Amino acid sequence: xxxxxxxxxxxxxxxxxxxxxxxxxxxxxxxxxxxxxxxxxxxxxxxxxxxxxxxxxxxxxxxxxxxxxxxxxxxxxxxxxxxxxxxxxxxxxxxxxxxxxxxxxxxxxxxxxxxxxxxxxxxxxxxxxxxxxxxxxxxxxxxxxxxxxxxxxxxxxxxxxxxxxxxxxxxxxxxxxxxxxxxxxxxxxxxxxxxxxxxxxxxxxxxxxxxxxxxxxxxxxxxxxxxxxxxxxxxxxxxxxxxxxxxxxxxxxxxxxxxxxxxxxxxxxxxxxxxxxxxxxxxxxxxxxxxxxxxxxx
Amino acid sequence: xxxxxxxxxxxxxxxxxxxxxxxxxxxxxxxxxxxxxxxxxxxxxxxxxxxxxxxxxxxxxxxxxxxxxxxxxxxxxxxxxxxxxxxxxxxxxxxxxxxxxxxxxxxxxxxxxxxxxxxxxxxxxxxxxxxxxxxxxxxxxxxxxxxxxxxxxxxxxxxxxxxxxxxxxxxxxxxxxxxxxxxxxxxxxxxxxxxxxxxxxxxxxxxxxxxxxxxxxxxxxxxxxxxxxxxxxxxxxxxxxxxxxxxxxxxxxxxxxxxxxxxxxxxxxxxxxxxxxxxxxxxxxxxxxxxxxxxxxxxxxxxxxxxxxxxxxxxxxxxxxxxxxxxxxxxxxxxxxxxxxxxxxxxxxxxxxxxxxxxxxxxxxxxxxxxxxxxxxxxxxxxxxxxxxxxxxxxxxxxxxxxxx
Numbered sequence: 001x002x003x004x005x006x007x008x009x010x011x012x013x014x015x016x017x018x019x020x021x022x023x024x025x026x027x028x029x030x031x032x033x034x035x036x037x038x039x040x041x042x043x044x045x046x047x048x049x050x051x052x053x054x055x056x057x058x059x060x061x062x063x064x065x066x067x068x069x070x071x072x073x074x075x076x077x078x079x080x081x082x083x084x085x086x087x088x089x090x091x092x093x094x095x096x097x098x099x100x101x102x103x104x105x106x107x108x109x110x111x112x113x114x115x116x117x118x119x120x121x122x123x124x125x126x127x128x129x130x131x132x133x134x135x136x137x138x139x140x141x142x143x144x145x146x147x148x149x150x151x152x153x154x155x156x157x158x159x160x161x162x163x164x165x166x167x168x169x170x171x172x173x174x175x176x177x178x179x180x181x182x183x184x185x186x187x188x189x190x191x192x193x194x195x196x197x198x199x200x201x202x203x204x205x206x207x208x209x210x211x212x213x214x215x216x217x218x219x220x221x222x223x224x225x226x227x228x229x230x231x232x233x234x235x236x237x238x239x240x241x242x243x244x245x246x247x248x249x250x251x252x253x254x255x256x257x258x259x260x261x262x263x264x265x266x267x268x269x270x271x272x273x274x275x276x277x278x279x280x281x282x283x284x285x286x287x288x289x290x291x292x293x294x295x296x297x298x
Numbered sequence: 299x300x301x302x303x304x305x306x307x308x309x310x311x312x313x314x315x316x317x318x319x320x321x322x323x324x325x326x327x328x329x330x331x332x333x334x335x336x337x338x339x340x341x342x343x344x345x346x347x348x349x350x351x352x353x354x355x356x357x358x359x360x361x362x363x364x365x366x367x368x369x370x371x372x373x374x375x376x377x378x379x380x381x382x383x384x385x386x387x388x389x390x391x392x393x394x395x396x397x398x399x400x401x402x403x404x405x406x407x408x409x410x411x412x413x414x415x416x417x418x419x420x421x422x423x424x425x426x427x428x429x430x431x432x433x434x435x436x437x438x439x440x441x442x443x444x445x446x447x448x449x450x451x452x453x454x455x456x457x458x459x460x461x462x463x464x465x466x467x468x469x470x471x472x473x474x475x476x477x478x479x480x481x482x483x484x485x486x487x488x489x490x491x492x493x494x495x496x497x498x499x500x501x502x503x504x505x506x507x508x509x510x511x512x513x514x515x516x517x518x519x520x521x522x523x524x525x526x527x528x529x530x531x532x533x534x535x536x537x538x539x540x541x542x543x544x545x546x547x548x549x550x551x552x553x554x555x556x557x558x559x560x561x562x563x564x565x566x567x568x569x570x571x572x573x574x575x576x577x578x579x580x581x582x583x584x585x586x587x588x589x590x591x592x593x594x595x596x597x598x599x600x601x602x603x604x605x606x607x608x609x610x611x612x613x614x615x616x617x618x619x620x621x622x623x624x625x626x627x628x629x630x631x632x633x634x635x636x637x638x639x640x641x642x643x644x645x646x647x648x649x650x651x652x653x654x655x656x657x658x659x660x661x662x663x664x665x666x667x668x669x670x671x672x673x674x675x676x677x678x679x680x681x682x683x684x685x686x687x688x689x690x691x692x693x694x695x696x697x698x699x700x701x702x703x
Binding site for chain 2: 047082101
């Protein structure tokens with residue numbers, strides 16, 4: 001069963017269109033990357049999914065039903081900013097919010113200790129939230145999000161404030177959750193994380209979906225006919241190469257439409273050029289993002 | 299476990315662990331009764347000891363004031379001139395002196411000179427001087443016992459009669475106003491602190507986006523009703539502590555401050571109505587605070603906006619001197635029925651005057667309807683505006699949210 005199904009969603013307020021004819025879905029066992037420039041409508045979309053606000057029109061179904069109280073226990077939500085009760089300790093906060101998700105205290109405490117141990121926060125569990133750094137608070141909030149084993153997890157900038165070690169830990173946990181069959185929506189500006197983790201991507205700009213589909217296919221769709229090479233010596237002029245771009249020891253050879261990368265590889269070999277690296281150029285998601293979002297702003 | 303109960307328990311414990319709540323509940327009533335006792339002590343200590351002769355000098359320019367120079371423990375000593383009297387004052391042979399000018403019989407003005415810095419002439423001193431003057435003015439004109447009556451003609455003994463003509467069980471006494479007055483002050487303060495605390499908590503949850511985490515787990519109705527009930531229960535606990543401790547504290551105070559405290563009576567229906575109005579007051583203010591929390595851009599702004607109703611609730615106390623003078627005016631009936639002032643005003647009236655049953659019923663009815671209606675509206679406004687922080691919705695937006703939420 002599809003975890004989240006959004007159909008023709010519309011939402012505007014104060015005369016501004018926040019979401020326009022948005023349709024997408026998220027299935028169990030996949031991570032959907034939700035990206036877009038600031039003010040694109042990502043947060044509004046998340047809030048409508050979570051039933052924080054009603055759409056002007058359109059439909060949202062969670063596990064086949066409109067959002068209801070029973071669904072809420074199956075959802076874990078990590079907002080963009082750190083939402084913690086300052087005077088509570090980490091463990092008290094986790095247990096309280098876990099209880100609101102229907103967990104009993106004993107189970108919640110056991111699971112909390114496991115997650116705290118895994119994230120290196122076990123010794124800090126009695127620390128008050130106001131004493132924590134941003135990164136520590138972020139980890140606690142992440143634990144709150146997943147402790148009740150939700151089937152649908154919505155993460156808004158989960159890596160914010162984390163050092164590289166904790167980023168890696170959280171990244172691994174998210175990957176494990178996906179492998180366990182959770183449906184995950186990951187909203188972030190860190191395109192490299194989307195590329196590492198996500199199966200599909202939805203890019204919103206000015207309230208509309210401008211990109212939606214499998215990540216690899218999307219990158220392939222936007223790929224240029226070019227190769228990145230790193231060779232010994234000069235390349236010289238090669239037939240079929242219409243442009244060369246030098247970048248930190250590598251060269252990007254832009255090919256003519258009728259020239260394939262294989263032809264260039266053969267030519268380099270035939271010229272006796274020692275090749276250290278030969279790679280078909282695939283644009284990064286960041287480049288695709290800039291291409292689409294930047295183009296629409298002009 | 300029921301989510302409403304879980305939130306209620308969390309909010310209730312959070313409320314009663316606040317320093318302000320603890321201070322209001324445990325310490326302020328003690329301070330209030332101490333204050334009463336201190337007033338009584340200061341009044342008593344300000345009077346000169348009865349076994350010490352107080353000497354007041356006087357200069358009689360009229361020439362008729364030579365008798366009645368001993369008034370209780372005050373002795374009046376004549377001086378030939380103002381300069382002599384002034385020197386005696388400086389030497390502290392006299393505590394003060396008065397000048398009875400030559401035109402006194404037409405002007406009625408007496409000049410008084412003292413070394414003390416005072417706000418008003420001590421009543422005992424004024425009484426002694428008045429007795430001296432009156433005694434001399436009426437000398438040989440009326441018998442001495444009549445002079446005493448002229449000086450103090452009125453010594454009222456008031457007996458309250460019931461509507462059946464019998465002696466009423468509860469007699470009028472200024473002491474009857476003490477406990478209701480203290481209680482209404484404490485109620486006003488408790489409501490103000492409670493409202494501020496709720497708004498502050500809501501503002502913190504909004505600003506930190508914690509409100510979104512909560513709403514991903516519970517409904518708006520569950521969250522807000524839990525907060526309202528938690529605050530109301532904290533209020534109930536507070537009033538129970540006060541009501542239980544009031545007689546104990548009065549007894550303690552009586553032994554410390556003498557018979558004054560034993561004159562204080564607690565009106566018969568005060569306990570039940572006190573609890574009822576306290577709880578309803580807390581619930582009303584909780585509901586209002588939710589609405590304010592919904593439209594405030596942050597906790598600080600919410601606190602400022604809440605001043606509208608928290609200060610209004612104190613209106614009966616600001617007007618208390620008028621109430622003492624005119625306890626049966628119909629304006630107090632209006633304030634008893636108007637929901638924001640009803641709790642404090644009713645507490646005051648319980649001590650000072652009769653409240654007809656219809657007024658109590660109407661007041662409670664209006665309060666209950668206000669709480670229900672206010673909760674309904676506040677939830678609607680909160681739902682539409684809970685995600686707006688950093689920006690306060692305008693009036694048109696609030697009306698729009700009421701129509702569409």
